[in-house]
Amino acid sequence: xxxxxxxxxxxxxxxxxxxxxxxxxxxxxxxxxxxxxxxxxxxxxxxxxxxxxxxxxxxxxxxxxxxxxxxxxxxxxxxxxxxxxxxxxxxxxxxxxxxxxxxxxxxxxxxxxxxxxxxxxxxxxxxxxxxxxxxxxxxxxxxxxxxxxxxxxxxxxxxxxxxxxxxxxxxxxxxxxxxxxxxxxxxxxxxxxxxxxxxxxxxxxxxxxxxxxxxxxxx
Numbered sequence: 001x002x003x004x005x006x007x008x009x010x011x012x013x014x015x016x017x018x019x020x021x022x023x024x025x026x027x028x029x030x031x032x033x034x035x036x037x038x039x040x041x042x043x044x045x046x047x048x049x050x051x052x053x054x055x056x057x058x059x060x061x062x063x064x065x066x067x068x069x070x071x072x073x074x075x076x077x078x079x080x081x082x083x084x085x086x087x088x089x090x091x092x093x094x095x096x097x098x099x100x101x102x103x104x105x106x107x108x109x110x111x112x113x114x115x116x117x118x119x120x121x122x123x124x125x126x127x128x129x130x131x132x133x134x135x136x137x138x139x140x141x142x143x144x145x146x147x148x149x150x151x152x153x154x155x156x157x158x159x160x161x162x163x164x165x166x167x168x169x170x171x172x173x174x175x176x177x178x179x180x181x182x183x184x185x186x187x188x189x190x191x192x193x194x195x196x197x198x199x200x201x202x203x204x205x206x207x208x209x210x211x212x213x214x215x216x217x218x219x
Contacts, residue, residue, distance in 0.1 A: 022061040025115065027074055029072035052197070112137045139165070
């Protein structure tokens with residue numbers, strides 16, 4: 001008889017600003033050059049929206065690159081969200097094999113690790129699977145990640161699910177952190193992120209605000 005993992009259900013299974021960290025892996029020119037599961041515009045929009053959301057809710061966020069001297073600096077739009085942070089530059093393909101990354105997570109005291117990166121099948125799947133095996137609750141942001149093909153991206157998601165990783169999207173991340181629209185201190189700036197990065201939902205939200213003559217938040 002199949003068993004049900006109750007740790008992945010219930011209110012405590014959801015993300016909060018206090019219980020998670022975010023690791024953004026290798027959103028660099030070389031990686032984008034090999035991206036074929038999504039168009040680059042979509043991934044750039046989504047990962048920047050994800051990063052802005054993490055910053056809004058004060059979620060500890062680690063930027064990391066792999067041999068940036070060859071693969072290029074991290075996406076400028078992403079670096080601009082955290083201008084004070086120098087990305088952790090690795091030689092390990094698997095971020096979780098770099099002790100600096102693991103120690104950074106441990107120092108936060110948090111057990112829920114949210115990961116997005118390029119490519120899904122390598123730079124996301126490898127650390128996600130290892131971290132899950134070491135007792136962390138891992139969430140892979142699938143629409144802020146991408147692979148060298150649709151098949152590679154899809155198979156990576158299947159493989160991570162088998163290892164206990166939970167796939168989410170960046171919109172889910174923002175909704176779980178906000179949780180209650182009555183929390184105006186974050187709801188108002190989150191609305192601005194939605195308008196700028198959430199496509200049709202953002203456009204509709206902007207239209208609704210205009211109809212209600214509600215002031216439009218600005219960055």
